[in-house]
């Protein structure tokens with residue numbers, strides 16, 4: 335993490351790099367714990383095969399068969415506490431955008447960019463205090479983004495270091511974040527599915543983060559690539575394609591003008607390669623060791 339911190343300090347003065355986490359809008363998979371999907375009981379005796387008859391009248395039992403839910407697929411990432419990349423065998427990436435500090439970037443770019451590029455789904459990690467502020471500036475924008483298929487994840491309230499918070503402080507911030515988002519999207523039951531620690535920093539011991547992930551039914555998500563940076567952890571960034579884009583990447587961006595430049599080129603490269611740009615919920619994550 336030393337490299338990360340150094341880069342962050344240089345480039346952003348502290349705010350930019352953070353990692354956050356978000357959660358999906360439609361079809362909330364997290365509020366009720368494990369989604370209810372009918373699973374065949376492996377111990378049950380298989381029903382007898384229907385015997386063909388001359389007159390194929392439907393069996394009375396056919397009308398009483400349970401109907402499988404169609405709108406609530408099982409969460410493929412349920413139970414994963416930490417992750418920083420997705421399945422490298424799938425031609426898809428998760429674009430994550432953090433902080434949401436600069437309103438001018440939202441006003442003059444991000445809103446239009448997301449409207450005009452519906453194939454780009456992103457997971458947003460705004461700091462909580464910015465959620466109502468952005469709502470006041472752009473009424474209805476959070477609902478619009480969720481309705482469009484983007485997701486919102488937890489990234490603290492004030493961008494303070496989570497590794498220095500007590501577990502109870504962290505719990506309170508998550509609850510407050512849920513309340514703030516729930517208020518602007520009109521869903522008091524809103525619960526984040528994703529969380530990103532500020533600066534991606536869990537401190538020396540992830541135990542309390544693990545407990546909180548299990549308790550809230552969320553996954554702490556870092557990233558595998560920072561396309562606006564030149565190097566990090568052996569990866570190449572700064573638009574040095576093809577090395578800056580891999581299947582299964584979780585790409586970190588921030589709401590700032592330099593990232594607007596890189597994000598637009600990242601999207602172009604994804605399209606050129608036929609790589610889908612999906613939310614975290616649409617990606618099968620690799621548990622982080």
Ligand SMILES: [Zn+2]
Pocket residue numbers: 349350351352353354432433489493532533
């Ligand atoms: Zn951040």
